[in-house]
Amino acid sequence: MNRTLGALDTHREDILRGMRDGAPAALGTVPYGLVLGIAAVSIGLTLPQATGLAAFVFAGLASLTMVDLLGGGASIAVAIAAALIVNFRFTMYSASIAPHLEELGRVWRWTLPFFLVGPVYAIALNAYERGRADHHGWYFLGVAIPSWTVWVVGTVVGVVVGAGVPESLQLGFAVPLIFIAIIVRFLEDVPTVLAAVAGGGGAVAVVDLPFNLGLLVGTAVGILVGFAAQAVRG
Amino acid sequence: MTDYGSLVIWMAIAVVAVGTWVFRTVFVVLFGLLDDVPQRVHRILALIPAAVIAAIVAPDLFLREGALAVGIDNEQLLAGIVAFVVAWYTENMFVTIVVGMGTLWTLLFIV
Structure with a gap:
């Protein structure tokens, strides 16, 4: 067997092993994608727009944030800012996984991090730290493929299904429910709880600000209060 | 319901997509600058x-x-x-x- 074929065989093995490790995480994106699709169609986004949002941003929380805010009449600038603030946490993942992707070529390093969403990050990091994946880009790609595919398909199904559901069922309420399901994961200690209470309270208190700016004010208040709590507790 | 036109929505998706990709990529590409x-x-x-x-x-x-x-x-x-x-x-x-x-x-x- 010549060298190229041997290398292709290894790539295939790496990508398949990644897909096996990544498959369970893909299941977790199903309710998320469905809800995004349902919510997107209910605020008037088209199927291509909803699919594009899911496929190109590949971040559930930020996508739902945009849809929720636009549906509530927020200005586009506030919706964009909120989505970017929500996604700023990915810089942590980026820094944390960077040493493991160091030896990959330029193309890999510029493209692979696109898939750096929570579960993919956790699975790949775990494999790298056990020395199982040999730092191959193909393995990472394999881990990401099931989640990305199921997420996009779930969104499409959500759009199709959502278009036929009567308004009175209030399926859009699934969006705040997802936010509730997610926020508990970030409530790790007293400062994060205080940040949430202050953030929510602040946003409600200044809700009359134009363009949904109250969201950004509330977020800032929450971060400041959490920061102060961290400082007091050392 | 959002009143924004199709072009504005697509631009917003593009901005968030690129920004998110930058957040995810920055330290992988710049590795070494920040230990x-x-x-x-x-x-x-x-x-x-x-x-x-x-x-x-x-x-x-x-x-x-x-x-x-x-x-x-x-x-x-x-x-x-x-x-x-x-x-x-x-x-x-x-x-x-x-x-x-x-x-x-x-x-x-x-x-």
């Missing part, structure tokens, strides 16, 4: 999701047509509280959605 994120910065970054998600969801639950509504006639708030308790103990998104929607429908159509 490790200081613990202090980690802890501050950990505050952001809690603060921003609460700021998004609280108005959805506590307000009705712009006015504070914390009575038992606010079905969304009650269902949200039930969902929060379920989320806290199960950490399961699917169960949280099912129980939350079930509670809302019960309050809206049965009670």
